[in-house]
Amino acid sequence: MDADLTLRAKEFASQDPFPMKGFGPAEWWVGNAFMTAQAFRALLGMQIVGYRGPETGVSDRSSYLLVSDQIQFIVTGAQDGDHEIAEHVKLHGPGVKDVGFLVPDAKAAFAMAVDNGALPERSPEVIENADGRMVIGAIHAYGDTVHSLIEIEGADPRFEIRTDTVARSAGLHAIDHVVANVELGKMNYWVEFYERIFAFTMLKHFDDDAISTEYTALMSKVMAGGSGVIKLPINEPAHGKKKSQIEEYLDFYKTPGVQHLALSTDDLQTTIADIHGRGIETIYVPSEYYPEARERLSDVELDWERIEQLSILVDQDDDGYLLQTFTKMLQDRPTVFFEFIERRGATGFGIGNFKALFESIEREQAKRGNL
Ligand code: FE2
Numbered sequence: 001m002d003a004d005l006t007l008r009a010k011e012f013a014s015q016d017p018f019p020m021k022g023f024g025p026a027e028w029w030v031g032n033a034f035m036t037a038q039a040f041r042a043l044l045g046m047q048i049v050g051y052r053g054p055e056t057g058v059s060d061r062s063s064y065l066l067v068s069d070q071i072q073f074i075v076t077g078a079q080d081g082d083h084e085i086a087e088h089v090k091l092h093g094p095g096v097k098d099v100g101f102l103v104p105d106a107k108a109a110f111a112m113a114v115d116n117g118a119l120p121e122r123s124p125e126v127i128e129n130a131d132g133r134m135v136i137g138a139i140h141a142y143g144d145t146v147h148s149l150i151e152i153e154g155a156d157p158r159f160e161i162r163t164d165t166v167a168r169s170a171g172l173h174a175i176d177h178v179v180a181n182v183e184l185g186k187m188n189y190w191v192e193f194y195e196r197i198f199a200f201t202m203l204k205h206f207d208d209d210a211i212s213t214e215y216t217a218l219m220s221k222v223m224a225g226g227s228g229v230i231k232l233p234i235n236e237p238a239h240g241k242k243k244s245q246i247e248e249y250l251d252f253y254k255t256p257g258v259q260h261l262a263l264s265t266d267d268l269q270t271t272i273a274d275i276h277g278r279g280i281e282t283i284y285v286p287s288e289y290y291p292e293a294r295e296r297l298s299d300v301e302l303d304w305e306r307i308e309q310l311s312i313l314v315d316q317d318d319d320g321y322l323l324q325t326f327t328k329m330l331q332d333r334p335t336v337f338f339e340f341i342e343r344r345g346a347t348g349f350g351i352g353n354f355k356a357l358f359e360s361i362e363r364e365q366a367k368r369g370n371l
């Protein structure tokens with residue numbers, strides 16, 4: 001690291017060992033960016049606010065920028081079959097290529113990550129136009145996934161601004177957490193990776209006894225960074241009688257990758273009723289779940305009838321409670337999906353729901369013949 005960058009890295013790390021402001025854009029690499037952008041707009045109520053492609057001087061791809069409050073997705077498709085993006089889609093199916101982090105100083109953050117042993121994917125570059133300025137670099141993470149380190153003022157200068165008068169918000173507010181599935185035996189490697197590269201700390205640890213059903217098990221560790229604004233749970237398959245959902249993911253995605261993105265809302269019941277009406281299916285929760293959930297949360301005033309009707313899961317920890325549910329797959333392969341979450345104080349991830357959730361996922365897995 002040169003002297004100026006060393007100074008900036010020191011300054012950068014003076015408050016927090018690796019300051020981050022929050023999640024930046026999550027970039028999806030897909031077979032048809034136009035259709036995916038339209039689907040996210042119609043089904044999740046996201047606005048299409050930017051475009052880049054052959055018409056704007058970028059000849060190799062078509063890319064749309066979508067937002068819902070603080071959530072930013074980029075969906076990108078290749079113009080040619082032998083392009084890196086097309087190869088990625090051929091191997092993995094549509095998936096999340098880049099989980100971006102917003103940082104106060106992208107050059108210092110990149111230098112520090114590389115100094116800590118990260119493999120660079122792209123050196124930081126400055127991109128600017130009349131609407132905004134950005135410094136962006138990227139490093140490699142699990143599988144073929146990367147993390148962009150992004151410093152931005154104003155609008156994303158890579159995109160031509162679009163105004164969306166069609167999208168109708170579903171109340172989705174922010175990316176709450178992004179979950180990775182990694183290979184058997186690799187959990188601690190990736191825990192150590194986030195500790196070393198980004199000075200993350202382990203927030204929670206669930207072992208295979210906590211997360212098991214009659215048939216399958218998994219382990220999960222939650223890494224957090226940027227003073228808690230970034231939360232990245234990591235799942236590893238554990239030994240069970242049958243194939244776990246994590247193994248099914250790895251069989252179809254072919255490498256580790258993003259399993260789900262959790263999107264927050266201030267009113268989950270309204271959001272779920274809304275997105276069901278748009279055509280998104282969420283997992284089915286059997287009626288036996290609810291008497292037990294009511295007992296667990298007996299001190300919380302909730303509209304249980306509606307919660308059950310919408311198949312919403314409820315959990316509680318020392319800080320409060322949370323409501324959550326999960327979509328079925330939004331692409332052909334059983335790989336990535338969404339969680340929707342409303343936090344009423346709770347900081348956890350719904351450990352009390354894991355068994356009900358995984359049994360529900362296993363019913364879907366069994367229908368696919370992959371259990
Ligand atoms: Fe989650």
